[in-house]
Amino acid sequence: xxxPKWLSTLFVTVFLAGQGTVAxxxxxxNDPGMLMVYWxxxxxxxxxGFPAPTESIKSTAATTAYNMMAYYNGNETxxxxxxxxxTWWEGGAMFMTLVQYWFFTNDSSYNSVIQQGMYYQKGNNxxxxxxxxxxxxxxxxxxxxxxxxxxxxxxxxxxxxEPSWLSLAQGVFNTQVPRWDTSTCxxxxxxxxxxxxxxxxIKNAISNGGLFQLAARLAYYxxxxxxxxxxxxxxDWSATTPLLREGVWTIADTTNTEANCKDHGDMQWTxxxxxxxxxxxxxxxxxKGGDKWKKGIDGLLGTTFRNFFPQKFENGxxxxxxxxxxxxxxxxxxxxxxxxxxxxxxxxxxxxxxxxDEIIPKLQASALGAAQQCSGGDDKKHCGRRWYQEKWDGYKxxxxxxxxxxxxxxxxxxxxxxxxxxxxxxxxxxxSKSNPDAGNDPDEKPDVKRPITTGDRAGAGIVTAIFxxxxxxxxxxxxxxx
Ligand SMILES: *[C@@H]1O[C@H](CO)[C@@H](O)[C@H](O)[C@H]1NC(C)=O
Ligand SMILES: *[C@@H]1O[C@H](CO)[C@@H](O)[C@H](O)[C@H]1NC(C)=O
Ligand SMILES: *[C@@H]1O[C@H](CO)[C@@H](O)[C@H](O)[C@H]1NC(C)=O
Ligand SMILES: *[C@@H]1O[C@H](CO)[C@@H](O)[C@H](O)[C@H]1NC(C)=O
Ligand SMILES: *[C@@H]1O[C@H](CO)[C@@H](O)[C@H](O)[C@H]1NC(C)=O
Numbered sequence: 001x002x003x004p005k006w007l008s009t010l011f012v013t014v015f016l017a018g019q020g021t022v023a024x025x026x027x028x029x030n031d032p033g034m035l036m037v038y039w040x041x042x043x044x045x046x047x048x049g050f051p052a053p054t055e056s057i058k059s060t061a062a063t064t065a066y067n068m069m070a071y072y073n074g075n076e077t078x079x080x081x082x083x084x085x086x087t088w089w090e091g092g093a094m095f096m097t098l099v100q101y102w103f104f105t106n107d108s109s110y111n112s113v114i115q116q117g118m119y120y121q122k123g124n125n126x127x128x129x130x131x132x133x134x135x136x137x138x139x140x141x142x143x144x145x146x147x148x149x150x151x152x153x154x155x156x157x158x159x160x161x162e163p164s165w166l167s168l169a170q171g172v173f174n175t176q177v178p179r180w181d182t183s184t185c186x187x188x189x190x191x192x193x194x195x196x197x198x199x200x201x202i203k204n205a206i207s208n209g210g211l212f213q214l215a216a217r218l219a220y221y222x223x224x225x226x227x228x229x230x231x232x233x234x235x236d237w238s239a240t241t242p243l244l245r246e247g248v249w250t251i252a253d254t255t256n257t258e259a260n261c262k263d264h265g266d267m268q269w270t271x272x273x274x275x276x277x278x279x280x281x282x283x284x285x286x287x288k289g290g291d292k293w294k295k296g297i298d299g300l301l302g303t304t305f306r307n308f309f310p311q312k313f314e315n316g317x318x319x320x321x322x323x324x325x326x327x328x329x330x331x332x333x334x335x336x337x338x339x340x341x342x343x344x345x346x347x348x349x350x351x352x353x354x355x356x357d358e359i360i361p362k363l364q365a366s367a368l369g370a371a372q373q374c375s376g377g378d379d380k381k382h383c384g385r386r387w388y389q390e391k392w393d394g395y396k397x398x399x400x401x402x403x404x405x406x407x408x409x410x411x412x413x414x415x416x417x418x419x420x421x422x423x424x425x426x427x428x429x430x431x432s433k434s435n436p437d438a439g440n441d442p443d444e445k446p447d448v449k450r451p452i453t454t455g456d457r458a459g460a461g462i463v464t465a466i467f468x469x470x471x472x473x474x475x476x477x478x479x480x481x482x
Pocket of ligand 5: 224225226227436437
């Protein structure tokens with residue numbers, strides 16, 4: 001019953017020829033598949049499976065993944081696997097997005113590139129490799145931990161001679177927990193790890209939210225309550241500072257130890273909300289519907305929707321990095337944040353299923369919005385930054401493709417199969433092995449006094465410039481305004 005190969009080839013040729021002049025993606029989220037009637041010479045064969053019902057989503061995501069990977073050359077001879085030019089943390093973010101892409105589409109084209117890069121950067125099984133660790137912040141490291149955690153949750157292929165994905169995530173947890181700093185503000189993770197780094201005096205949302213989410217996911221996967229206790233501790237501490245304001249449900253980007261964590265850099269970023277709301281989702285599920293976490297989910301989702309989905313489109317609203325897209329001020333880091341909110345919200349619908357009806361229309365509208373403006377580059381399929389704009393806005397970097405890949409991949413979640421299943425756990429089929437002691441090697445500590453020798457500080461600079469502006473404004477307010 002399978003049509004001969006040449007028919008598919010013919011179809012693809014005709015189909016693609018017809019597409020030749022079409023700019024951007026023709027994304028159809030409910031593509032019913034095409035009824036093909038084949039004349040094979042001796043019988044008529046109908047085929048519902050080609051193109052498959054989800055062909056439109058898959059091909060859109062595949063092109064975007066391909067365009068994203070064009071910026072990566074770490075797998076070429078003589079290059080450093082896992083390392084992107086000018087940034088270290090984005091490598092982890094990129095692999096996380098690719099693992100999710102594989103999970104949702106089953107396209108394994110990049111699996112060996114992902115494995116090579118992630119294992120190469122594993123350091124002492126804690127994603128804190130000596131080569132880069134002297135300039136890394138907690139947020140840089142945690143993204144790689146979240147990538148490994150994602151790989152564990154979807155049974156992404158492992159290599160027998162390498163540590164498990166789960167243990168690599170545990171290694172990040174184990175190296176970050178000892179950095180919990182009670183010498184200022186009664187707790188919290190600092191943004192930067194080393195005193196010589198600008199940002200050492202700051203405690204920020206992404207570092208604390210990142211570890212909160214990681215801890216919650218480890219609890220969910222392993223059922224080890226120690227992780228859940230840490231998750232709750234980080235959440236509760238955050239709520240004593242402007243980083244997490246319960247009740248009004250806002251997340252400030254930064255707060256400064258020099259102001260006893262009373263001041264606040266209030267820039268609003270999608271990924272900060274994403275880390276906390278997703279972590280609350282895992283805790284909600286882990287505690288079998290705990291009220292505290294439901295309040296957190298509902299509160300933070302409300303603010304997330306109000307803040308970051310300003311524009312109506314089709315049956316939903318389109319996601320926007322509102323602090324920097326309208327004014328065209330997004331720095332390199334900020335351009336990929338939407339990938340994380342997209343995928344974390346999608347997974348949230350599986351661990352807190354009651355959120356599905358609210359979240360899915362927004363993810364769908366965002367994907368349709370994104371697709372209509374992906375007409376940049378030579379192939380006229382590179383995505384720009386502003387999904388709410390009908391036309392491509394002129395940007396087409398790695399980060400723009402990463403954000404778009406995140407929102408395209410998750411559209412598979414409404415198409416059944418295994419793709420709408422919750423992240424795996426150790427007793428629902430997750431096979432990644434636990435090693436609660438991973439990453440605890442005392443020999444592997446870089447020299448604290450070592451000066452920065454590399455110009456490569458992009459990851460560490462996630463919000464420095466913006467923070468400084470916000471901080472000056474806050475101080476000015478305290479001095480003259482209040
Ligand atoms: C590197 O990975 C890309 C996919 O991103 C692949 O097309 C290319 O062949 C790989 N190069 C090498 C040298 O393996
Ligand atoms: C996923 O892809 C693999 C090959 O990479 C194949 O063996 C498997 O059948 C595919 N699964 C589904 C559900 O399509
Ligand atoms: C936890 O996740 C599972 C898997 O999706 C789901 O069946 C269950 O309803 C969730 N628990 C709660 C309290 O929503
Ligand atoms: C969503 O919008 C489209 C057209 O904009 C419409 O045809 C469709 O019925 C709507 N779907 C739902 C579920 O409201
Ligand atoms: C639970 O996690 C903690 C913290 O990593 C660890 O010390 C403990 O051994 C773990 N317990 C089990 C049963 O794995």
